């Protein structure tokens with residue numbers, strides 16, 4: 270088993286753009302931690318090899334207290350074996366990172382911190398319903414560095430309504446000035462069931478123009494790569510030696526175990542996902558079951574995932590591996606469909622790897638969907 274993901278489904282409030290599974294009632298937290306430890310014990314035999322990456326995501330894992338972390342780590346270290354250099358990441362929100370809290374985190378096994386900053390611009394942060402200011406976010410990063418964390422990632426969002434290229438450039442410059450090791454950056458998506466989506470439908474906000482989105486993406490790539498970051502996945506940039514090992518497992522179709530409500534797992538052939546309800550999750554673990562659904566991926570679905578995840582990364586799709594895993598038919602199908610993009614210099618083959626070119630990255634969704642087997 271390559272990695273373990275733990276979903277902590279609590280946030281203080283909901284951000285306007287968020288459709289992740291989470292709740293704001295923290296009174297369930299104790300029962301939840303009991304249930305989580307129960308699930309970890311019950312599923313310990315699903316991991317066949319030492320754990321290489323452990324990722325606490327959410328939700329907002331920094332809503333947990335020291336006693337919660339102690340119980341979770343004790344359970345995991347008792348029932349699973351870990352590689353000595355395992356990557357152990359905690360997702361945090363800047364507003365939780367008081368001096369005492371960061372000091373407490375530095376005493377725990379975390380060796381990577383991923384901070385949900387999104388923007389350093391206070392108007393944007395208010396619009397997104399984030400609970401911190403730009404200055405507080407910068408202070409939070411510095412506190413982590415002072416407490417000895419030297420593998421720090423931040424999330425930044427672009428393509429917000431009303432965002433100008435100048436504001437985006439300023440956000441990027443502030444991020445670079447923090448001397449962090451990793452940046453994940455996503456274009457705003459109007460997910461159904463979010464407040465942002467309702468504002469859009471009501472005509473109260475206007476999405477940025479497609480041309481501006483493209484220019485912002487180009488600015489992101491050019492600015493970060495000129496400061497030593499490697500653009501190793503469509504949304505991820507890391508300094509050499511600081512790529513997210515956990516996310517690389519997802520992109521390389523490795524197995525992972527997902528614990529907690531709404532967490533997904535993959536065992537190499539089947540995907541499963543736990544019930545997306547804290548109450549039902551707690552009850553199901555209490556009664557000795559883990560309520561979850563499972564689907565077995567067909568060969569076509571596995572091929573589609575192989576192409577999708579491979580093309581998103583700088584390593585691309587290994588054509589020899591494609592042939593070995595899926596056979597001549599899928600290999601030829603992929604290359605036949607890729608040819609017109611190769612001719613247009615949107616895809617390229619390099620040492621047996623099929624990759625997006627810089628131009629191709631900007632229309633990657635369309636290219637990938639043309640290589641899908643439907």
Ligand code: SF4
Nearest residue numbers: 280283284287327328
């Ligand atoms: S903090 Fe993260 S998970 Fe929580 S509501 Fe905001 S975006 Fe969603």
